[in-house]
Amino acid sequence: RMSRASPCIVNVASSAGRLRGSWEIRDAFTRDGLDVKGLSAHMHQFVSDAERGVHVERGWPNTCYGVSKCGVIALTKVLARDEPMLRVNSCDPGFCATDQNNNQGYISAAQGAVTPALLAHETTGSDPVVTGKHFYEQREISWSYQ
Numbered sequence: 001r002m003s004r005a006s007p008c009i010v011n012v013a014s015s016a017g018r019l020r021g022s023w024e025i026r027d028a029f030t031r032d033g034l035d036v037k038g039l040s041a042h043m044h045q046f047v048s049d050a051e052r053g054v055h056v057e058r059g060w061p062n063t064c065y066g067v068s069k070c071g072v073i074a075l076t077k078v079l080a081r082d083e084p085m086l087r088v089n090s091c092d093p094g095f096c097a098t099d100q101n102n103n104q105g106y107i108s109a110a111q112g113a114v115t116p117a118l119l120a121h122e123t124t125g126s127d128p129v130v131t132g133k134h135f136y137e138q139r140e141i142s143w144s145y146q
Contacts, residue, residue: 006129010119011076011090013134017069018092019144022059026144029074036078043071073134073143080132090143091115091135114138 019026028034028042046067049055056062061070076090093112097105105112115138134143 006085006087008087008120009076009079009089010116011072011088012116013072013076013090013092014065014069015092015095015136016063016066017071017073017143019070020061020066025059029070030077030144034074034078035082036075039071039074039078043067076134077132087129087131089119089131089133089135091119092141094137 019029029039046055046060049058049060050064061067073090076088079086080088093115094107095101095105096107096109096112097103098109115135118138119135130140133140135141
């Protein structure tokens with residue numbers, strides 16, 4: 001049985017990874033039976049479609065970074081379901097000023113680290129143990145823009 005002391009994975013994603021694209025793509029990433037093998041196949045399909053320049057017409061978002069982060073969030077949900085002894089969550093740290101974006105972000109990396117650090121911290125108290133969720137600014141959010 002999972003507890004607050006269970007091993008913990010916190011995947012750092014991005015708002016770019018929130019579900020977009022065609023309903024077919026959204027359904028593929030959110031279907032109940034999705035497993036690691038199926039998710040990997042979807043990710044390989046995106047790479048193949050992008051390399052051939054047909055990804056947009058096939059319903060994929062026009063962002064490799066975003067699709068990779070969508071895969072991270074989907075993997076979070078798969079692992080949370082398939083590994084009941086783990087606490088597995090994902091988060092969006094926000095638009096942090098880092099070398100990756102030439103320090104264009106509007107929050108510091110330290111501020112962006114708060115939510116993942118809280119998710120990783122072994123907590124105590126009466127709140128239920130949370131797994132398979134996506135967070136932003138210390139609260140759970142939907143990973144879809146719908």
